Amino acid sequence: MIFKKEGVILKIITFSHYKEVIDEVLKDSYAIVIDLLRATSTMIWAISNGAKGIIPVEDISEARLLKRLDESVLLGGERGGLKIEGFDLDNSPLSYKKEVVFGKTVVMTTTNGTRALKKASFAKRIFLGSFINAKKTAEYIIKETLHYNIDTISIVCAGTEERFTLEDILCAGYFVDLFKGNLSDVFLDDLSLASHVLYKKFENDPHEILKYSYHYNHLKKIGFEADLELCLKKNFVDCVCEYKNLVVEKV
Amino acid sequence: MIFKKEGVILKIITFSHYKEVIDEVLKDSYAIVIDLLRATSTMIWAISNGAKGIIPVEDISEARLLKRLDESVLLGGERGGLKIEGFDLDNSPLSYKKEVVFGKTVVMTTTNGTRALKKASFAKRIFLGSFINAKKTAEYIIKETLHYNIDTISIVCAGTEERFTLEDILCAGYFVDLFKGNLSDVFLDDLSLASHVLYKKFENDPHEILKYSYHYNHLKKIGFEADLELCLKKNFVDCVCEYKNLVVEKV
Numbered sequence: 442m443i444f445k446k447e448g449v450i451l452k453i454i455t456f457s458h459y460k461e462v463i464d465e466v467l468k469d470s471y472a473i474v475i476d477l478l479r480a481t482s483t484m485i486w487a488i489s490n491g492a493k494g495i496i497p498v499e500d501i502s503e504a505r506l507l508k509r510l511d512e513s514v515l516l517g518g519e520r521g522g523l524k525i526e527g528f529d530l531d532n533s534p535l536s537y538k539k540e541v542v543f544g545k546t547v548v549m550t551t552t553n554g555t556r557a558l559k560k561a562s563f564a565k566r567i568f569l570g571s572f573i574n575a576k577k578t579a580e581y582i583i584k585e586t587l588h589y590n591i592d593t594i595s596i597v598c599a600g601t602e603e604r605f606t607l608e609d610i611l612c613a614g615y616f617v618d619l620f621k622g623n624l625s626d627v628f629l630d631d632l633s634l635a636s637h638v639l640y641k642k643f644e645n646d647p648h649e650i651l652k653y654s655y656h657y658n659h660l661k662k663i664g665f666e667a668d669l670e671l672c673l674k675k676n677f678v679d680c681v682c683e684y685k686n687l688v689v690e691k692v
Numbered sequence: 693m694i695f696k697k698e699g700v701i702l703k704i705i706t707f708s709h710y711k712e713v714i715d716e717v718l719k720d721s722y723a724i725v726i727d728l729l730r731a732t733s734t735m736i737w738a739i740s741n742g743a744k745g746i747i748p749v750e751d752i753s754e755a756r757l758l759k760r761l762d763e764s765v766l767l768g769g770e771r772g773g774l775k776i777e778g779f780d781l782d783n784s785p786l787s788y789k790k791e792v793v794f795g796k797t798v799v800m801t802t803t804n805g806t807r808a809l810k811k812a813s814f815a816k817r818i819f820l821g822s823f824i825n826a827k828k829t830a831e832y833i834i835k836e837t838l839h840y841n842i843d844t845i846s847i848v849c850a851g852t853e854e855r856f857t858l859e860d861i862l863c864a865g866y867f868v869d870l871f872k873g874n875l876s877d878v879f880l881d882d883l884s885l886a887s888h889v890l891y892k893k894f895e896n897d898p899h900e901i902l903k904y905s906y907h908y909n910h911l912k913k914i915g916f917e918a919d920l921e922l923c924l925k926k927n928f929v930d931c932v933c934e935y936k937n938l939v940v941e942k943v
Contacts, residue, residue: 457708457856457883605708605883631905632708632856635890638901642889650889654882 451586451624452593455613455632458600459557467595471582472564473616474684475571476599477608478656479532479665480554482571482672483517484689486534489574489678491543495689497555501525504548515542518550522663525550533668557599558684564595567684568692572612573671574678579619581681581692594620596633607639607654608673611647614640615675647673702837702875703844706864706883709851710808718846722833723815724867725935726822727850728859729907730783730916731805733822733923734768735940737785740825740929742794746940748806749799752776758799766793769801773914776801784919808850809935815846818935819943823863824922825929830870832932832943845871847884858890858905859924862898865891866926898924 454470456462475481484495496514498504504516505527517530517537524531530541532551549555561567566585568578582594596616598609614636621627621637629637643650648669651657660669681692705721707713726732735746747765749755755767756778768781768788775782781792783802800806812818817836819829833845847867849860865887872878872888880888894901899920902908911920932943 461855601882604712604881605886607882607886610882610886629904630855631852631858631861631907634901634904635856635858635861635886638893639886639889642893650885653880653885656882 450592450626450628451620452628453596453617453620453633454593454630455596455598455636457598457605457610457632458603459553459560459597460603462560462597464563466593467561467563469591470564470593470595471586471591472561472567472595472597473570473578473582474557474561474567474597474599475609475612476551476554476557477571477612477672478660479534479668479672480549480551480599481569482573483532483534483537484549485569485571485574485678485680485682487537487542487547488682488689488691489680490537490539492537492545492547494546496546496548496687497558497689498548498550499555499559501550504550507548513545515545515547517547520552522660522665533665534671535667553599553601557597561595561597565591569682569684569689570596570612570616572615572673572675574676574680574682575612575615576619576676577679578681579616579623583620583623601656606656608651608657610636611640611643611651614638701843701877701879702871703879704847704868704871704884705844705881706847706849706887708849708856708861708883709854710804710811710848711854713811713848715814717844718812718814720842721815721844721846722837722842723812723818723846723848724821724829724833725808725812725818725848725850726860726863727802727805727808728822728863728923729911730785730919730923731802731850732820733824734783734785734788735800736820736822736825736929736931736933738788738793738798739933739940739942740931741788741790743788743796743798745797747797747799747938748809748940749801750806750810752801755799755801764796766796766798768798771803773911773916784916785922786918804850804852808848812846812848816842820933820935820940821847821863821867823866823924823926825927825931826863826866827870827927828930829932830867830874834871834874852907857907859902859908861887862891862894862902865889
């Protein structure tokens with residue numbers, strides 16, 4: 442699938458963490474928010490397992506308030522990678538099984554992912570990104586951007602503690618690769634360019650470099666090795682997820 | 693030259709632009725500030741050509757004030773890559789010839805480089821980085837950090853317009869390579885790790901990737917192709933430059 446539209450150059454601008462985001466760039470763009478380990482991967486996985494919607498909230502107290510208003514919602518999320526006291530679910534995608542989440546709304550609070558989604562709210566539309574559904578998501582975005590003459594895609598990496606995070610950048614690089622491969626004319630900013638180089642180098646085995654990276658190792662140390670496998674596997678999920686009116690839903 | 697000191701792990705933390713800098717990280721570290729194209733390269737080249745010192749200032753008016761106080765100083769710098777009206781020199785290293793700068797003090801104002809130096813002022817010591825003298829600088833820093841038990845080196849990339857800039861990152865990656873190659877135990881944060889991968893991939897020809905990057909192309913377009921050659925050439929300058937008491941001088 443190669444799209445060509447004469448004279449249309451699609452710009453791809455990548456931000457290494459949510460605090461870097463420039464509202465002015467975002468406002469005319471479609472945004473992809475990536476918190477690969479694990480918020481966006483977990484949300485996408487939950488939706489693909491039948492969750493009706495995910496409401497990302499910043500604070501634990503906000504999550505608890507929503508549960509008081511509607512007892513049927515599930516509470517999920519993490520602090521320091523671990524489950525929050527009294528919550529139904531942690532932030533591990535493996536917890537969001539069909540039998541647990543089907544038909545349910547999940548209120549989720551995670552450190553970086555939620556903030557990145559909120560920070561991206563200036564964009565025309567906001568999609569969730571992960572390796573697990575990147576191809577479907579990129580294809581959908583390409584069709585929509587061409588149809589509505591959107592000329593910029595912003596990739597907003599969540600980062601970790603407001604810092605550049607390698608796993609998000611590798612996933613950003615995969616999106617760049619999908620856009621470059623399917624469009625005739627793409628402009629990359631420096632970080633998109635660097636992400637693409639990094640992705641291509643570790644395309645067949647991202648673990649090879651991630652085993653030296655910070656957050657990957659932190660999750661391994663606290664027992665989430667299986668999550669790393671799941672989140673780094675490509676395109677076994679079919680759904681495209683959008684954050685709209687404060688809720689993440691299937692497109 | 694491989695340094696080993698039992699139990700000493702040197703941490704290398706890289707910041708992609710000066711606004712990212714975390715004072716808390718900087719305060720116990722030695723910092724290397726890199727504005728490869730072209731502020732730090734030009735300053736190092738000027739010092740190696742005999743300039744007595746460089747005074748980096750943020751504003752054009754501040755530069756003019758210093759000239760009023762001391763007529764013997766030269767004014768140098770750029771806005772948008774070009775010479776400032778009434779100034780003696782632009783920001784091209786090629787302008788800072790021996791016959792022009794020998795024995796002189798230069799007051800310089802550049803968009804990103806000056807701000808990065810100021811922003812790094814929390815560090816214990818601040819060095820200027822560029823490909824042109826990286827090896828000497830890294831060797832000096834290694835000796836000093838081991839002698840004074842400094843455990844962190846911060847690499848502060850100037851960036852362009854407060855954004856990740858590939859040429860600075862490649863140069864940061866070269867410093868990481870020099871530290872890794874000469875020390876037995878080095879911890880890299882995610883951006884140092886990524887910079888190193890990117891540097892190694894284009895080690896023999898950085899132009900191969902930089903020709904797609906933003907600032908490199910901007911300089912080419914406005915006629916500074918020769919500067920790109922000079923700034924990307926490795927280790928033909930012997931001096932180590934330090935920013936101390938608001939002045940850049942030879943160590």
